[in-house]
Amino acid sequence: MKILMEMKHISIAYGERVILEHLEVWRMYAGECIGIVGINGAGKTSLLRTLAGEMLPEQGTVEWHGSRSYMTQWDDRSVSSPAGSDHLSGGEWTKAKLASIIDEKADIWLLDEPTSHLDVGAIEQLEEQIIRHKGLTIIISHDRMTLNRVCTKIWEIENQKLISYRASRPGAYEAYRSEKARQHTEQVRAYEQVEEERRRLQQMLVDKREHAKEVGKAPKATRMTSKEIRSAKPFFSRKQGKVDKVAKSIESRIAKLPALARPYERPELHFDLNNHEPIFSKIIIEADALSLQVEDGPRLMPDFTMRIRPGMRLAITGDNGAGKTTLIRLLKQGYEMVRAAGSTRCQAADAAQTGIAASGVLQYAPKARIGYFDQNLLSLDGAKSALRNVTATSRYPEHVIRTAFARLDLEGDRALLPVSQLSGGERVKVQLVKQFMSECNLLILDEPTNYLDMEACAQLEQLLKHYPGTLIFVSHDRAFCSAVATHRLHINGEAPKLTVWEHDAAAGCKQGKNSSTGERTADDEGSKENEGLTEEERLRFQLDWSQLLSEMSLSKKEEEQQALEVKFKALLAYKQAHRL
Numbered sequence: 001m002k003i004l005m006e007m008k009h010i011s012i013a014y015g016e017r018v019i020l021e022h023l024e025v026w027r028m029y030a031g032e033c034i035g036i037v038g039i040n041g042a043g044k045t046s047l048l049r050t051l052a053g054e055m056l057p058e059q060g061t062v063e064w065h066g067s068r069s070y071m072t073q074w075d076d077r078s079v080s081s082p083a084g085s086d087h088l089s090g091g092e093w094t095k096a097k098l099a100s101i102i103d104e105k106a107d108i109w110l111l112d113e114p115t116s117h118l119d120v121g122a123i124e125q126l127e128e129q130i131i132r133h134k135g136l137t138i139i140i141s142h143d144r145m146t147l148n149r150v151c152t153k154i155w156e157i158e159n160q161k162l163i164s165y166r167a168s169r170p171g172a173y174e175a176y177r178s179e180k181a182r183q184h185t186e187q188v189r190a191y192e193q194v195e196e197e198r199r200r201l202q203q204m205l206v207d208k209r210e211h212a213k214e215v216g217k218a219p220k221a222t223r224m225t226s227k228e229i230r231s232a233k234p235f236f237s238r239k240q241g242k243v244d245k246v247a248k249s250i251e252s253r254i255a256k257l258p259a260l261a262r263p264y265e266r267p268e269l270h271f272d273l274n275n276h277e278p279i280f281s282k283i284i285i286e287a288d289a290l291s292l293q294v295e296d297g298p299r300l301m302p303d304f305t306m307r308i309r310p311g312m313r314l315a316i317t318g319d320n321g322a323g324k325t326t327l328i329r330l331l332k333q334g335y336e337m338v339r340a341a342g343s344t345r346c347q348a349a350d351a352a353q354t355g356i357a358a359s360g361v362l363q364y365a366p367k368a369r370i371g372y373f374d375q376n377l378l379s380l381d382g383a384k385s386a387l388r389n390v391t392a393t394s395r396y397p398e399h400v401i402r403t404a405f406a407r408l409d410l411e412g413d414r415a416l417l418p419v420s421q422l423s424g425g426e427r428v429k430v431q432l433v434k435q436f437m438s439e440c441n442l443l444i445l446d447e448p449t450n451y452l453d454m455e456a457c458a459q460l461e462q463l464l465k466h467y468p469g470t471l472i473f474v475s476h477d478r479a480f481c482s483a484v485a486t487h488r489l490h491i492n493g494e495a496p497k498l499t500v501w502e503h504d505a506a507a508g509c510k511q512g513k514n515s516s517t518g519e520r521t522a523d524d525e526g527s528k529e530n531e532g533l534t535e536e537e538r539l540r541f542q543l544d545w546s547q548l549l550s551e552m553s554l555s556k557k558e559e560e561q562q563a564l565e566v567k568f569k570a571l572l573a574y575k576q577a578h579r580l
Contacts, residue, residue, distance in 0.1 A: 001029040003065055004108055004136040010060030012043065012050055019043030021160055033130055033137040035147040038157035039409065040425040040453045044140045045112055051138060052110045066107025066135065071097050073113045091117040091320045098126060107135040115143040119319040119476060142454055144479040148173035187263040194260050205250045212243040267403045269463060275395045276441045276468050279310045281365035284442055284470055285331060290348055290360035292323055300326060304495040313471040315481040315501065318491035324474045328444050329353055332372045334362040371440035373448055377431050382420035386410065386430040389419060394437040404433045407459045425451040436467055445473035449480050545571055
């Protein structure tokens with residue numbers, strides 16, 4: 001294969017911070033697609049800028065053996081933008097820049113977050129272009145499915161080192177994650193083995209030292225005279241010397257044990273059901289005959305009816321401009337209106353934002369408590385610390401909130417800094433923790449994975465899957481939707497259908513089943529599953545459910561809480577399965 005780029009003995013720094021140091025010779029070839037990964041702030045963009053020739057390394061050289069095109073992030077679009085792009089949106093600018101790069105037919109593509117602001121259709125088109133590219137592609141992306149589909153190699157920046165993971169396409173990112181998991185398991189096993197041996201030897205050392213004290217003394221219960229004891233002293237001293245020698249040998253063995261660092265283990269976070277009041281209504285939000293249209297513009301969605309049930313995790317999908325954010329803002333504004341009025345019902349027209357014409361009725365469960373997340377982060381107080389921003393609206397104790405921060409890699413002193421001093425990604429984490437640590441039982445999230453690195457996205461998935469309330473979220477992150485969603489609402493200009501998001505093993509992701517093709521909608525599924533329950537069975541479940549919640553609010557002992565939690569999970573699964 002033809003060599004298109006070489007890095008020779010380079011070191012990279014950003015200001016006073018060292019990003020990478022003392023790399024050997026790295027060669028990149030035609031036909032390769034290399035994905036650069038690492039936590040926020042690791043230096044991914046600095047490395048890509050160095051490879052693009054936009055930034056000089058502290059040491060070493062980069063050599064190119066072909067033409068190159070460099071695409072910056074949209075937030076840094078002043079560096080390189082297509083002509084006439086000053087007034088383009090993020091998605092439009094990204095598409096224009098990608099089209100420009102493809103038209104240039106360069107040998108080397110260097111792409112920094114090319115999937116940001118793109119809808120799923122545009123992302124899939126980009127993936128096809130990268131796969132067909134005969135030259136070298138180096139890409140930074142938070143889209144795990146994109147990396148998994150297009151990459152032949154993953155580079156990870158970690159602790160000022162660049163580590164390469166080679167794999168086949170597709171599947172490179174999954175192979176990288178599997179290898180990382182295997183390495184972590186091995187590190188944990190090695191650490192535990194060393195520490196277990198250290199504890200065993202230390203106990204042996206204590207025992208030998210105690211034994212040495214005893215063997216160096218004449219037995220107390222003896223009829224030996226003082227003269228006889230003095231005569232026997234060398235004997236006991238020799239015995240003590242032998243034991244001391246063994247003790248020193250043990251000390252030497254302890255000193256030779258490797259000093260392994262404890263592998264990092266994220267703390268477990270357990271939600272307290274008492275802090276999220278359960279909703280016993282069968283429907284938490286109902287939109288009846290809802291229609292949305294841009295004033296003097298296109299209709300976003302015709303009349304449709306949607307019923308969101310407790311426990312659902314609903315992904316709202318669709319192309320850019322389809323009306324996803326408009327819909328969730330309407331649901332949020334409608335909730336605020338009915339709360340202020342002490343009601344449960346409002347007209348959609350009254351809740352619509354400026355410039356949007358709406359019709360239909362919105363109805364909310366009386367006990368619904370909705371938290372809303374978007375990228376504006378308006379609910380954060382920049383002068384207060386991350387921790388204080390969350391404790392101000394949470395009943396959870398401080399140590400649990402810190403655990404939630406730690407799950408998203410916002411730990412230690414970072415949680416004590418004023419929010420104004422945190423990075424954009426860190427502020428997103430604070431806002432997310434603030435919402436799911438609040439007393440809400442329904443969260444509405446608009447693009448929650450934006451600005452999060454992939455590890456933080458994976459951790460957020462785990463947190464949301466264990467969240468005891470209901471979720472409605474908008475996201476272009478296909479891996480995130482696949483991992484979290486139980487249902488899907490796809491908006492494409494026609495009447496949306498609320499469908500069950502089922503796993504498609506062949507595609508490796510979940511897909512919503514559409515009733516327009518004769519497949520199940522969420523309401524069809526709920527009706528079908530309830531047909532198998534008698535009235536007596538439904539009443540028995542409601543009695544068991546109410547009794548369990550009462551016991552959970554009264555029980556104080558940890559072992560009782562654990563037993564009740566097991567029972568709760570079983571009943572919750574039954575409740576969701578039968579749409580009770």
